[in-house]
Amino acid sequence: MGAGNLLIVGAGLTGAVIGRKLAEAGYSVSIVDSRDHIGGNCHTERDAETGVMVHVYGPHIFHTDDSEVWDYVNSFETFKPYKNRVKATTKGQVFSLPVNLHTINQFFGKTMRPDEARDFITQDQADTTIDDPQTFEEQAMRFVGKDLYEAFFKGYTTKQWGCHPSELPASILKRLPVRFNYDDNYFFHKFQGMPENGYTSMIEKILDHPGISVQLNTMFTRAMAEDYDHVFYSGPLDGWFDYELGRLGYRTLDFERFTFDGDYQGCAVMNYGEAAVPYTRITEHKYFSPWEDHDSSVCYREFSRAAEPGDIPYYPIRQVKEKALLAEYVALAEAAEGVTFVGRLATYRYLDMDVTIREAMDAADGFLQGARDGTGVPAFFASPL
Secondary structure, three states: OOOOEEEEEOOOHHHHHHHHHHHHOOOEEEEEOOOOOOOHHHOEEEOOOOOOEEEOOOOOOEEEOOHHHHHHHHOOOOEEEOOOOEEEEEOOEEEEEOOOHHHHHHHHOOOOOHHHHHHHHHHHHOOOOOOOOOEHHHHHHHHOOHHHHHHHHHHHHHHHHOOOHHHOEHHHOOOOOOOOOOOOOOOOOOEEEEEOOOHHHHHHHHHOOOOEEEEOOOOOOHHHHHHOOEEEEOOOHHHHOOOOOOOOOEEEEEEEEEEEOOOOOOOOEEEEOOOOOOOOEEEEHHHHOOOOOOOOEEEEEEEEEEOOOOOOOOEEOOOHHHHHHHHHHHHHHHHOOOEEEOHHHHOOOOOOHHHHHHHHHHHHHHHHHHHHHOOOOOOEOOOOO
16 A cells, blocks of 8 residues: 555554554554553563563453454464463452352352352342442442452452442443352453463564564654654543643552562462452462463552552543543544544553454554545544543
């Protein structure tokens, strides 16, 4: 396809996938990132002291039902089998999550079969007076009842979001948070795994194309856009407009990193459901590469708080106030020229990695289609609203 100089802001998954597809189509692609590494929040690096592959910005576990996306990532990096099996410490015991038949029997001191457990939860525990759950708390109470809600969801959610679960929408608790069998695989998806050499290795290979140049430690300014035919922007949506309407709300994470000579907790992820424990979870990173053998561990205690200017934004809040401000920024974005807003920050949505890749592939395809038929390029290929 030919001609055109494109600028991509952000060297994470979104920018890499879009950049590769457009470079393969003949475009000259420049990618800039403010950090000193590629990969965004998926960045992984080998710890010099222990040899453990560390998920620098917290664990990223790949899971998808999208076979095209699965084939795509495996074309750049071998994905080894990995099942996310989360544990939770609460009330002086360790339980399996998501809540499953073993969790229920252990928690209530019973030996119920699946049908018995289902009847017990739906008839004896669930608050059936709640017909149409509107809040996180109502959603949990409706489907698992007060005891399980308070043990596994209330304290954790309060710490994660910085507010009471009654102030959060029911949509945050998307699925029925209980299984009536002994399946403790956290995800339902057909394809699950971890890249053998880490996500940064995979993204390096995606970016390895003669039509792509990458500049790190480079802070984007809108003046840069004048030198390019089009910009794909994966930074914060409000940041493009210099926060002129105010800042969209985010939660951020602080990590207390420590090493341990031996095996610290025996699993990759241990949640702490009680509000009295200040951190939400501890992650032990050698367990994210179970095919490797390490004598020592790298662990993170994870603390959630409101993001401030200069923090790394992790989770969009998307409550009523934020949605109103988001709508105003979307109107500005749709009136902007020469830019497409892509990725989790520019669309102000929490995105799993597979959805990030799918949307990046679709955005690149849409751009190429628009170039072919002369229809132009929309501001968003995936609506933030």
